Amino acid sequence: MAMTDKxxxxxxxxxxxxxxxxxxPEPSPDLLARVLAxxxxxxxxxxxxxxxxxxxxxxxxxxxxxxxxGWPAMAGLVSAGVAGLWLGINPPEVLSALPLAGFGTxxxxxxxxxxxxxxxxxxxxxx
Numbered sequence: 383m384a385m386t387d388k389x390x391x392x393x394x395x396x397x398x399x400x401x402x403x404x405x406x407p408e409p410s411p412d413l414l415a416r417v418l419a420x421x422x423x424x425x426x427x428x429x430x431x432x433x434x435x436x437x438x439x440x441x442x443x444x445x446x447x448x449x450x451x452g453w454p455a456m457a458g459l460v461s462a463g464v465a466g467l468w469l470g471i472n473p474p475e476v477l478s479a480l481p482l483a484g485f486g487t488x489x490x491x492x493x494x495x496x497x498x499x500x501x502x503x504x505x506x507x508x509x
Contacts, residue, residue: 447456 447453450456450459
């Protein structure tokens with residue numbers, strides 16, 4: 383497309399837009415009356431007092447769920463718990479073959495969680 387063609391198209395479009403601006407349609411009186419009636423109905427509806435709602439009782443369970451982040455967070459928490467339980471009950475072979483974290487042996491280790499409380503992690507060997 384040549385530059386002169388583009389200039390001619392721009393002039394043609396400018397003329398069409400000018401003609402459209404000059405011949406702007408006016409809304410009919412019937413349409414204006416319906417719009418105003420609708421607006422008055424909406425204003426009257428908003429001005430009417432709304433009935434008072436009784437305060438809902440918030441249970442401790444609802445507070446707990448909201449504190450954690452709602453139901454999506456609860457779903458993630460439950461999923462992680464179920465996966466942890468399953469891996470604790472039925473660990474895959476690859477986890478059994480790995481040495482315990484930081485202890486270098488797969489025979490087992492004694493981990494002190496708190497003073498006076500010990501968790502004995504010994505590998506189960508069938509005898």
